[in-house]
Amino acid sequence: MDESLASAGCLANPLALSDWMEARMREETDAFVFVGACGIAVRAVAPWVNHKSTDPAVLAVDERGIHVISLLSGHVGGANCLARELAQAIGGRPVITTATDLSGLFAVDEFAAGNGLHLSDWALAKQCAARLLEGERLGFYSAFPVTGEMPDCLYPADEETADIAVTVRGEGWFWQETRDGQKFPSVLRLVPPALVLGIGCRRGTCVAAIEEAFAEMIREHGLDRAAVCGIASIDLKREEQGILEFAKKHSIPFYTYDSGTLAEQEGAFTPSEFVSQVTGVDNVCERAAVCAARELALARGMENGGAARLLVRKYIRGGVTLAAACMDWRICFD
Numbered sequence: 001m002d003e004s005l006a007s008a009g010c011l012a013n014p015l016a017l018s019d020w021m022e023a024r025m026r027e028e029t030d031a032f033v034f035v036g037a038c039g040i041a042v043r044a045v046a047p048w049v050n051h052k053s054t055d056p057a058v059l060a061v062d063e064r065g066i067h068v069i070s071l072l073s074g075h076v077g078g079a080n081c082l083a084r085e086l087a088q089a090i091g092g093r094p095v096i097t098t099a100t101d102l103s104g105l106f107a108v109d110e111f112a113a114g115n116g117l118h119l120s121d122w123a124l125a126k127q128c129a130a131r132l133l134e135g136e137r138l139g140f141y142s143a144f145p146v147t148g149e150m151p152d153c154l155y156p157a158d159e160e161t162a163d164i165a166v167t168v169r170g171e172g173w174f175w176q177e178t179r180d181g182q183k184f185p186s187v188l189r190l191v192p193p194a195l196v197l198g199i200g201c202r203r204g205t206c207v208a209a210i211e212e213a214f215a216e217m218i219r220e221h222g223l224d225r226a227a228v229c230g231i232a233s234i235d236l237k238r239e240e241q242g243i244l245e246f247a248k249k250h251s252i253p254f255y256t257y258d259s260g261t262l263a264e265q266e267g268a269f270t271p272s273e274f275v276s277q278v279t280g281v282d283n284v285c286e287r288a289a290v291c292a293a294r295e296l297a298l299a300r301g302m303e304n305g306g307a308a309r310l311l312v313r314k315y316i317r318g319g320v321t322l323a324a325a326c327m328d329w330r331i332c333f334d
Contacts, residue, residue, distance in 0.1 A: 017044050031057035031082060041071055052109070053122065057082055061092065069095040075110035076119075105132045106151045108164060112190045115331055117166065118226040120189035128163060128188055142166035144192065148333030166190045166331050168227035168311070170218065192331075193229035195311070196296065197252075198289030198323040199243060200233060200275070205319055207245040213317035214246070221312050223324065230255055232292035234262060234284045255292045262287040265294075270314040286310055289325035297328040 013020055017040075024032070025048045034041035041060040049055055049072065057079035058072035068087040074080040080096050087094040100107040108128050112119045119125055128138060132153050139157025140150065144166055150156070159165060165174070165187045174187040201210065218225060231247050233240075235256040247254040259280035267290060271282040281287065293308035312324035 018047075021045065021048065029056055031059070031077070031079070033059045033061060033086070035061050035063060038069060038071065045072060052076055053119070059083055059086065061086070065090045065092045067095050068092045070097070074098045074101070075107050076113045078113065080110070099133055100129055103133060106153050108188065108190070111333075114334065115190070115192070117190040117192050120171065120191060120224070120226075124188040138163040140164050142331050143168070144329045144331050146331045146333065150333055162187055164188045164190065166192065168192065168195055168223055168326060170222050170224040172219075173222040189224070191224045191226045192329045193227060194327045194329045195223065195227040196230040196232055196289045196293040196325050196327065197228055198232050198285035198287070198292075198325065200237070200284040200321040201240065201242065202319045203240070205240070205242045207242045207249070209318045210242050210246045210320050213315075213320035213322055216317055217312060217315050217322050217324070221324070223311070228252060230292050230296060232257070232288035234259060234279050234281070234288060236279060255288075255295070257288060257291050262291060265291050267310070283314070285321045285323040286314060286325070289323045293325040293327035302328040302330070
């Protein structure tokens, strides 16, 4: 390698490009910037392209730094934004080819990614984009506070009439039924990971019992599994195998608190004399859910100090006690 490049921090790569790409993809790299022809970049990433919801941002920059081209994952992966930033930094020109950007329209997948939201249905997202490109305005609803100016192609709507909804509600909450009894999702849901599941159970409760109780609670209360960002309980349950297995299965962090911390939580909770005798606090599942939701909201820098509200109060199934609290969240239009 040229000494000037080495002194600038460039590292020599002994691997073939295909081997290097495989190693980087296994590390789940967020973005790739290729300096050279687009064809080289395309051939390098082609074996690893999966879906726009998971693909990394891929850019190609010509060797003179004139064009900075967003090749892959322009919205969700942030390639379009990165192309603009990189072009500005090197005095080049960003090359963006996504239709909504060219038309100056709202891109729902980019909006979802920017706000940390799970996009419920990519087919519906494509339909929304097509409707916007045809000049249609879409109804937008949010169950959470919204800041910034809504684009002209959207208009405020209620939960029943929205085309796009920011919500923790599940698909069944928004189903429409056709004349022949077929049901289909009618709203593109953008789901924030804002729910904390509070849990209590008998010692030795198996993961299958917890899974069944969780599934029933989600179904009965019309919630989306993708909204659950944490599980919480009292520290007496820190080593409860069933809960640990459940958390691991769903890749959800598990938080525990001592009885004193739970007792300090403000709010109206469902008391139990038996629970109080066993744990030292009158309620575990509701208090733990609210405690973790407030803590997580504070960690996100929420303005009002980590507000949380109970969406599901004490829910008992098969020896498992559950509750769900929704943490504070903010939706922003840039």
